[in-house]
Every structure is written in C-alpha cells, then in structure tokens.
Amino acid sequence: MSIGAPPARGLLRVLTCGSVDDGKSTLIGRLLHDSQMIMDDTLAAVARDSRKHGTVGEEVDLALLVDGLEAERQQGITIDVAYRFFTTSRRSFIVADCPGHEQYTRNMATGASNSELAIILVDARKGLLTQTRRHAVICSLLGIRHVVLAVNKIDLVGFDQQVFDRIVGEFASFASSLGFQGLVPIPTSGRFGDNVTEFSGNTPWYRGTTLLRHLETATIDQETASGPFRFPVQWVNRPDQDFRGFSGTVAGGSIAVGEDVVVAASGILSQVVRILGPAGDQPSAGSGEAVTLCLADEVDVARGDVLAGAADRPTVADQFAAHLLWMDEEPMLPGRQYMIRLGHSWTTASVTAIKHRVDLADLGQQSATRLTMNEIGVCNLAMAQRLPFDAYAQNRLMGAFILVDRFSNRTAGCGMIAFPLRRATNVHQEHFLVDKPARAAALAQKPMVLWFTGLSGSGKSTVAKLVEQALHQAGRHTYSLDGDNLRHGLNRDLGFTDQDRVENIRRVGEVSRLFVDAGLMVLCSFISPFRAERQMVREMLGADEFIEVFMDTPIEECIRRDPKGLYARALRGEITNFTGVDSPYEAPEKPDLVLDGFASSPQDQASQVLALIERRLADPPAR
Template sequence: MNIGTFSLEAVAAAASADTLRFLTCGSVDDGKSTLIGRLLYDSQLLMEDQVAELERDSLKHGTAGDDIDFALLVDGLEAEREQGITIDVAYRFFATPRRRFIVADTPGHEQYTRNMATGASTADLAILLVDATKGLLTQTRRHALIVSLLGIREVVLAVNKMDLVGFDEATFDDIVADFEAFARQLEFRRITAIPMSARGGDNVTLRSANTPWYRGPVLLEHLETVEIGARADSEPFRMPVQWVCRPDRTFRGFSGLVGSGRASVGDPVVVARSGRESRIARIMIGAEERDHAVAGQSIMLTLADEVDVSRGDVLVAKDARPEVTDQFAAHLIWMDEQHLLPGRQYLLKNGGKVVAAQVTDLKHRLDVNSLEQNAAKVLEMNEVGFANLALGEPIAIDPYAENRETGAFILIDRFTNATVAAGMIAHSLRRASNIHWQALEVDKAARGRLKHQKPTVLWFTGLSGSGKSTVANIVDRKLYARGRHTYMLDGDNIRHGINRDLGFTDADRVENIRRVAEIARLMADAGLIVLVSFISPFQSERDMARRLLPEGEFIEIFVDTPIEICRERDPKGLYARADAGEIKNFTGIDSPYEAPEAPEVHLSTVDETPEALADRIVAFLEAEGRLAGI
C-alpha cells in the first residue's frame, strides 16, 4: 500500500494529529539517510513513481549492490550521491494515521557541523546513530553535545548496522553503556536505545526476529507515541518585529513571526526595550483578520496606541517580559575556519536585531569526548565553548533553556558577512545594568580648551621596520615644541609593562590592541593628543579603536613601506630571525598584515624623509583644526 491508497479516515486523522520534528545525526556513514529512506519505504509512504525512481537511482548511484539504496531518497545533491555522504540538511515531511513528522537528515562529516546545528535548532527529538562496528566516535559525541545545548531532551540512540556484528547483544549493551556514561552530564530527559539495521529494516517499523533479546519499541512505534515536550505556543508571547508597514498615515502595522506564545486581540503587550505599553487592536494573517495567533504563524498586528516600534524591536507579553541587557553569558558553537578571537568585533543577530558584539571572555572550551571544561584563548572550527559577550546596545533576551527564539543568536563576521557561530544564551550578566558612566564636571572639552588643542588619537600602523615609530617621534617633538600636550604609546614600550603577559598569537595581538585602545581613549579624555605606534595588523581591531572615540577624534596613519625595504632596514634583526624560524607569528612572514582600507593619512617612506612626513601630519592636524582650542 502506498500513500495514495490511504482511506479518507486515515488522511483526516493524520491531518488532525500533532507534528513531531526530529533529526537524524551522528558520524559520517553511520546510515542516517538509509534509515530515513527505509522508514518511509517500510511505512508505505512512497508513491509508486518514487519507488521506481529510487530503484533506477540505486542501480546508477547505489552502494547496496542489486538492492535498493534507501539513502538516495534524501541524498538529493549530486555531490552527495557521488561522495556517498550527506552535505546539506534534507527535510522530509511524512505522516502516519497517528502523527505527522518533519525529519531533518543532517550531515555527519565534521566540516558540515554547522548544517547539523541548523537541523537541530527546531527539532523536538534527535535520532543519534552509531555504527555498531565502530562504537562511539568523536563526531557522535560532538553531535550529542550540540543536541543537548540546542535544548533537545528526547534522544533515540539508534545502534545501526547490527547485522555486521551478528546482532550481538553484548555489543549493543556496551555501546549503550558507553553513551549513557558520556551523557550523564548532558540534560537529556530520556535516552531510548534501539538495535537496528537500517539497510535490512530490522526494528525500524517492524520488530526483528534477529533481536529476540530486545524488548523495547521499534523506531516508528516510538516516534508515534513519544510525548512532545512543552510547545512554543505555551511559552510567553514573543514577536520580533521584522517590518513596519505604513502605506499611509492612517495605518501602522507590525509584521513578524510569532516566535513563542499566543496573542489575542485585546491582549496587553510591551515593547521590550523601551517598556512602552499598548494593546493589540487587530491581528491579520495575509488579508484575513483573526482573533488570535500562535507560535509559528507570520502575522501583522496593529496596536491601540501610537507607540514607537521599529524593525528589530520585540513585542512581548506584559506580564512575562524578557531581560534587556548588553552583556550575557552564552554557549557558542564555532563554525568558521578563522578561529574565535576574544576582543574582536563581530555582529550579533538576535531575531530581527543586529548589533555590534564582542566576546569579552572565553570562560572555557568543552572537550567533546570527556565534556571537561578546558581553559582556552580561542575556539577553532567545530569547537564548543562558554563565553561572556558584550553588545554595542541592549537587546531583549531570555535564557535559551526557557525560550529558543529570544535565547538564540548568531555571530557574523563584519567584513565577509559569513555566519561564524551559533549561540545559546545562558544568563544575563547583571553587572551590565549596574555600572554607569560617572558624570564629570571637568570634561574632555574643558581639558582640551585648557591645552589649546582638540583631544586626538594619532594611530600609526605599518609593518615592523616601516618607520612608524620614527615618524611618530618626530611628530611628538614638533608638537611639544609648539607647546601642545602629547603622549606617545609605543608597541615595544607597552609590552614591557601593561602588556608584558601577552605573546604574539592572533588572540594576544587582538587583546594587545584592545588594551592600548582603551588607554588611548582615557588619555584623549584627559585632553591629550595621543600618538599610538603599533603594527596593529588587523583592520577589525583598528576599527574597534576608532569606534571608542567620537567622530574625527581617531586619525589612522598608514606608514606604507614595502616589506623588501623593511627587510633591508631590519633595525632589530627581527626579519632575519623570523626567516630562520626563531620567531613565530611574525607579521608579514607567517602572520598577515591587513593594510588600512581608508586611512586619514597615507605616508610612503620610499618617496619622502621622516622629517617631511612628520610635517605632513602636523599640517593635516592644523587643517582639521585639531591644534586649536575648542
């Protein structure tokens, strides 16, 4: 029987049943796609033409000899079929008379961990496959950890390929014991272990005669009867505003996806960030007016009052408001080949809100095999860590354990726009709202007037040996001769003091510049002209320093000297030592230098003397009015 022969009563029953979203995960080649294909085939949920196409594809692409290769049903990408692995997340909808299902077949290969996390983000249950001939692998444990972090509490441990170990009960028991020992620290509500052979159909939809020692449910029976946890529509109302609709002055609607809870006409709501209150006047789904809406529905609503609401704001239930904060702790799944650097600026997207963000402290990295919390300065691709984050402005959040919608976020690289991490918020750092700027009666402007200058940070950047410290020293001398109040922060000198604990890894370079930028900002607050001479190789960190200061107060000076000339000068013998392998992470040799994109002053030391270059900088300051009192 195929789905085309279902009775009308069965179809009606399926339509009224609830929906279970689940995913298959585990290491590569553990049989995830084969399991889904077998599940659909044995449940007689495939049309006859689908079966015929599957049989043809199995002869062309299959790995099961003359038998049907069920993995091909969901491995739709040609690249997947050629390699025999799942790359993308393949979603399938199917239904039985007892329940509807949406299944995400996720990739097992380590480099596609981001795809697996995507599939897990909306699932109620995870089927974690284990190859009985291999046992638990690192990727198996990594997927189990991610499943736990993403809030999935129901897990099926599908010990697959039992036919290859002779359906040996002891092998099954050993794998289950290993997993249960590993998972004790994970927050799973229940682990249901099932011995099976996806290729042969054992314990997938029917009980297998090959496992008379197994007394538990078969997979389909468990999927049809497992209790689904609290649904999103039972949580407090949350709706991130994605669009403000104002076709004319008489109408103002707010569109978005109801992330959680339900909303009814007349309900009191609050704009989370501002605290402004109103009531829901109308709810529309398309052109149809409704009296209520629930989680998962895209709606437009209007409010009874003129309230300031913009894209990125969150409308919430009045009696269950989220926290509004600019600092929180979160679990991070790092997804980028360029590792996480604490102190580097990223963009954070939470709902419809995008804000500047910085990982201020990487608390620990999780060992995916032992779940030990290890100290770390960076996160590499596919690693999981726990960190503190600081934002450029407050946003509305809930702990991820309480609300997936307002508790989840992604980090985005500011320059490539690539998603580099998925995050799950653990809790707000309450100190974020307890520390405020102290108002000072003598401010920066007053101190600048006293010194007859405008506070300024001159940021000299260039390769080692480019001449930036030489030029900066001359500028410092010329300004001092004019009676200006200056101070110079030099890279080498700073490393003898406040930055003596830092090395030259990328992470330490970022922290080096972060500290110097904060010191320069404080000195500018004191009314000084601050000369900062650092290689500062990364554009993102120079941009971070710029954002600390008001418009026009940060002047980037690129001392542009070809590396060949820097090598010839090599006043400290550093290039020779780097070439000999004695110095690691040396900028220009085995660590990159990102030239400024649009510096205020661009100097070429090949064409002019240091004295002439210094004169150009002083002239620039005069032209910009930086040497006159405010």
C-alpha cells in the same frame, strides 16, 4: 482517519545526525520507502541514479532519496541539510538529514535548531566516535530533549546483541548529564529495513519498538506554548497614516485583544486593541502564529524590539553567559568584536572570557584561551547595547544568537544563552559640564587619532615622531602612544599571543578615545596586525577623528634594517609569535594613506601625513 484509529499527534520535526557514513540518508530513505511515501516515478529515478551513483551494488540505493546534491551523490556523503516531509495516518513529519563530516558541523547545528526529536545514528561496527559525541552535545545545547539511539548497520555485526548493549551502555553513560528526557535505543539496518517500520526476525532479543512506531507515538512537550508571551517585532507595518501595526511571529505564550503588553527594552506599557492574522481580525494568537498587533498607544517600537506580557518580562541586559559553538576557520579570540544577531536585533559583541571548553570525550571542562572550528565553550559575552532575551532553556527563539565576522560576513558561531550577567548595575555614564567640543575649542584644534600600522622596522615610530614634532612646532597639542612604551606599564601583563594582541589594541583604543575626548591629537605607533582591531578603534571615534597610515615596507627591508635585532632572534626561534615570521600581519584594505617605507625618506613620508591632516581639517569625511 478510520474509526478506532489513534488520534493524529500533529507535526514532529525530526533530526538525523551522527558521524560520517553511519547510514543516516539510507535509514531515512528506507523509512520513506517502507512507509510507502515515495511516488513511483521518484523511485524509478532513484533506481536509475543508483546505477550511476549508488554504493550498494545492483540494489536501489535509498540514500539517494535524501542526498539531492550532485556533489553528495558523487561522494556518497551528505553535505547540506536535506529536509523531507512525509505523513502517516498518525502524524506528519519534517525530517532534517544532517551531514556527518566535521567540517559541516554548522549545517548540523542549523538542522538541530528547529528540531524536537533527534535520531542519533551509530555504526555498529565503529561504536561511539568523536563526531557522535559532538552531535549529541549540540542536540542537548540546542534544546532537543528526546533522542533515538539508532545502532545502525546491525546486520554487519551479525545482529549481535552484545554489540548493541555495549554501545547503548556507553552512550547512556556519556549522555547522562546532557538532560535528555527520553533515550530510546533501537537496533536498525537502514539497508535492509530491520526494525525501521516492522520488527525484524533477525533480532529476537530486542523487545522495544520500531523506529516509525516510536516517531508516531512520541510525546513532545510544547514548552513555549504555555510559557510567557514573547513577540519579537520583525516589521513595523505602516501602509498609511491611519494604520500602525507590529508584525512578527509569536515566540512564546499567547496574547488576546484587551491584554496589556510591555515594550521589553523601554518598559513602556500599552494594550493590544487588535490582532490581524492571515484571514483578518482574530481574538487571540498563540506560539508560532504570524500576526500583526495593534496597540492602544503611539509607543516607540521598532524592528528588533520585543513585546512581552506585562507581568512576566524577559531579561534586558548587555552581558550574558552562554554555550558557544564556534563554526569559523578563523579562531574565536576574546576581546575581538563580532556582529551579533539576537532575535531581530543586530549590534556588536565580544567574548569577554572563556570559562572553559567542553571536552567531547567525557564532557569535562578544559581551560582555553580561544575556540577553534567546531569546538564548544562556555563563555561570557558583552554587547554594545542592552537587548531583551530569555535563557535558551526557557525559550529557544529568545535565547539563541549567532556571531558574524565583521569583514567576511561569515557566520562565525552560534550560541545558547544560559543566564544574564548583572554586573556593574550601579555604574552609569557620567556627563560633564565641559565636553569634547569645549576642550577642543580651548586648544583651538581638531582632536584626532593618527594610527601608524606596519611591520616591525617599517618606520612607523620614526615618521610618527617627525609628524608630532611638526605639529608641536605649529602649536598643536599632541600625545604619542607607542607599542613598546605601553608594554612597560598599561599593557605589561600582556604577551604576544593572538588574544593578547587583541586585548593590547583594545586598551590602546580606549586610551586613544580618552585623549581625543580631552581635545588632543594622538599619534599611535603599533604593529596592530589584525584588521578587526584597527576597525574597532576607528569605530570608537568620529568619522573625521581617525586616520590610518599604512607603512608599506617589504618584510625583506624590515629584516635588513632590524633596528632592535628582533627578526634575527625570531628567525633563530628565540622569539615566538613574531609578526611577519610566525604570526600573520593583515595589511589594511582601505587605509587613509599608504607610505612606501622603502622608496622615500622619513621626512617625505612625514610631509605626506601632514598634508593629509590639512586636507582632513579642511574637508572632513562624511560618516
């Protein structure tokens, strides 16, 4: 650094986002080119590629510096998040160039989660679009507080100041409630470099700063560095019997040898006696440092636990409110179970309520019963166990989570915790003197659930009745739960939307579990069209307590039988959301028993079920 030069400001993580074809890649390519951050051989390769994939005639297409995927170059769009590192005399940068297409919103959210400043591009010809607003909302939700509004392609509107002022005014009005601490509008042309690294003579009316100058001088608050100490344990380091340490990255605050810490979930106190970094022992560690902590006591700590400052602990709860960005093609349904990753911990979770959906036009609140792909909602969630967390606004690492589909393993949604829901804190699990084994022993039987699933008219109830009759005659204690019967009482408030079907089976599962706890053999006859809810019921019970019987009857045969006249009404449009007609049925992938509902008689099918029960009682499966 030369004498008199301004001091370096460290690393800045920058996000570029906006709608498709707003010129994000070209702008970043121009920034790299005009900052002389491109090697000669790289520029020569881009020049060659421009003749094959370029979109600017005979000129060098600088967007190709960022769009590295072959599919991106062929289509002229960004698909994945492209990261580029460069440095100037004042600062180092990591730039995440994010895709603009709506179907790649999840990629944009990934880039935003690690960024500190966002460059939101707007095509001067098109103005604010829905995707522009969506990206702005995601930036706000993911904690980005500093924004550059680059009104790009200003050359294509004749460098018109009125166009610039109009777009800036509309965005400022829209973003007024998003909590941005700094909003810097700049008229730019990524293709020709106007106001990117040097002031443009084409915009004499502009009195602001250049894009590069602003990036070099922007002051970004490091909130987590001064916050309370947070240390999510990623690995229990136990190379031999003489050493036990806890490895991870400091997610907030700092810690020094001799300071007290607490295991957040259990509340157990201890003291840090040693801190090991990449170079060995060190006296302290701060936010962002990867270290191993050794404690004075043999406390119970595992991967996923959080060590925190004893005087400022995180929340430990199993319910919270959050902003949720849905990323999956399958809609989010309240009550359905997903896997949640919070920090380094995994457990199951479900959305218990959608408070509202965010209207991207004006940030208003819309009522909703589900979230579809790329929609944002404010939701309440419940987890299967209590976990430590902070509000996302206080600590981005401690307040972020993802939801994963339990069957496809796709990332279904990402969320930002707003606050814990401290509900039913006076409700505890009560333990009785008489338990399930004692009740089962008194009845001299093995309690279980026989779950019959299939289309309406497949023969579920008929076979279930025959099986129960045979079990009763053999002295077994049984109870039958049937879909129609429960909808006259327990589930009379539910309709037949997907979300109501999810709640219907959740309630049936809870009742079935109680009957099994009472020692009974429970026969459940439900269409139960979704695999996720059938799996949820299975997981409520022991490995040898659930038998799934799939009545595999072709829909043509079910329609022919139509014992209740429902198919005829559904096909005439008198009944909506009817399974097999206008609502899907997800056949079991690995049922315990498949019955051909067309080729054999109900009596033969009942005999197959009874034979399976006897085999299960003789040789229960391992969990």
